[in-house]
Amino acid sequence: MSPALSRASARRYVLDANALIGFFEDREGTAGKIERLLGDALRHDLPLLMSAVNWGEVFYTAWRRHGETQARQAEARLQELPIAVISVDRERASRAGALKQKHSLGYADSFAAELAIERGAWLVTADPEFSKVGKALSVYSLPRYEK
Secondary structure, three states, rough: OOHHHHHHHOOEEEEOOHHHHHHHOOOOOOOHHHHHHHHHHHHOOEEEEEHHHHHHHHHHHHHHHOOOHHHHHHHEHHOOOEEEOOOOHHHHHHHHHHHHHOHHHHHHHHOOOOOOHHHHEEEEEEOOHHHHHHOOOEEEEEOHHHH
């Protein structure tokens, strides 16, 4: 199969913050699934997607839990991974705000959902709250992490 055909038939995935945090923290049941998705992204030359808002959530969570040095290391590691961080403009923010209002999602979660819906992608998450969005959002579920 040609790379172009392979890319066209491959599924798109959007990472919620908890998916990347679970990968960085090597959480059982999550890290391996994210590793497989990253491998597929490399093979198909089709990066995983993440909203810049959700990347900010990963960054501040790493800083809060492990310190600034670990947060900066996570940022450097992100640069090496096949993950495209998608910026937020006014239109995207308005669509995310509408999702938040309609479905009572968390603010950052609404950006992950918006990006997945807009790109026709599967949202990779451990958060069961996304089920509120219904059939408009395809969810690739990860195990729930209990602190």
